[in-house]
Amino acid sequence: MDDSLHSRLGLSVPYEWWPSAATLKEIEAAGFRWVQAPTPPASVLIDPRGSARHAGSLAAALGTTGLRRILHGPGSLQVGTPQGDRAMEGLLAYAAEAGAAYVVYHAANFPDRPSSEDRLLAETRSLAHAASLAERLGVTIAIENLAPVFPGPDALSFTPSVLRTMANRIGSPALGLCLDVGHANVVAGLRRTDPLRLIEPVLDRTVLFHLHDNLGGRWSGESPPELDPLRLDLHLPPGRGSIPWARLAPFLDRAPEAPLLLEVHPPRPSAAALHERALEQLGQAAERVAA
Numbered sequence: 001m002d003d004s005l006h007s008r009l010g011l012s013v014p015y016e017w018w019p020s021a022a023t024l025k026e027i028e029a030a031g032f033r034w035v036q037a038p039t040p041p042a043s044v045l046i047d048p049r050g051s052a053r054h055a056g057s058l059a060a061a062l063g064t065t066g067l068r069r070i071l072h073g074p075g076s077l078q079v080g081t082p083q084g085d086r087a088m089e090g091l092l093a094y095a096a097e098a099g100a101a102y103v104v105y106h107a108a109n110f111p112d113r114p115s116s117e118d119r120l121l122a123e124t125r126s127l128a129h130a131a132s133l134a135e136r137l138g139v140t141i142a143i144e145n146l147a148p149v150f151p152g153p154d155a156l157s158f159t160p161s162v163l164r165t166m167a168n169r170i171g172s173p174a175l176g177l178c179l180d181v182g183h184a185n186v187v188a189g190l191r192r193t194d195p196l197r198l199i200e201p202v203l204d205r206t207v208l209f210h211l212h213d214n215l216g217g218r219w220s221g222e223s224p225p226e227l228d229p230l231r232l233d234l235h236l237p238p239g240r241g242s243i244p245w246a247r248l249a250p251f252l253d254r255a256p257e258a259p260l261l262l263e264v265h266p267p268r269p270s271a272a273a274l275h276e277r278a279l280e281q282l283g284q285a286a287e288r289v290a291a
Helices: 003-008 021-029 048-062 082-098 114-137 160-170 181-190 195-205 245-252 271-290
Strands: 009-012 034-038 068-072 102-105 140-144 175-180 206-211 260-262
Touching: 003 009, 009 068, 009 271, 021 034, 021 048, 021 271, 034 048, 048 082, 068 082, 082 102, 082 114, 102 206, 114 140, 114 160, 114 175, 140 160, 140 206, 160 175, 160 195, 175 181, 175 195, 181 195, 181 206, 195 206, 195 245, 245 271, 260 271
Parallel strands: 009 034, 009 260, 034 068, 068 102, 102 140, 140 175, 175 206, 206 260
Antiparallel strands: none
């Protein structure tokens, strides 16, 4: 593993957890350089006083470490309506107050059918406005490809190239893709294709990676007793699932400035064990491929 990979690794604070100083110091001591924290819901983000208080407390906790900061916006947030646009403006103000470099947003989270075209267009217009604000605040919006948690209908956000097209249309340096490798593996598995076929075409617009593992589409019926028998989006540590990390590692270097954020859900190993697992899957795998 080289120093550039080391400097890109990060770990998420699980949803519903407050990123206390003790939690953050454990992440930093494990060797991570980035941390992702969840934001409060839209109802807080649209309240300037409550949002500023919450962001100030988060900044104080983060200030006890040297970790660089990523925020994950509310999963239910959708811009393209007056209420959603107001919440996005609040999210960006919150990110600036907390000193975050990136905010993650779930774009194009609409059913994959023609009737969603108007909603997608409205969202694109609103994101263009939000990107202009983000440029002024020094924050980057990272729009994330999604996957079904359980088997179900397709959404536009399941296809990373849809998000790339959106980013290209907006054309702002303050908006790019959060390429979620785990989600791409699920969708590729359901479509019976190679996850790298979804990943490679969008690397030129990727500003952030989410890394976690799963069992793909689970067509084989594999069901380890410790896992939900039907859940697709498992958020396991790297190496616990079917992602081809040795083949993936060189592709991550095509976006060399993008942080590599482990988004592993509880119950999970310690931060130190997760850091070691990441090095094993990314660092050593990359060396084997290069050899």
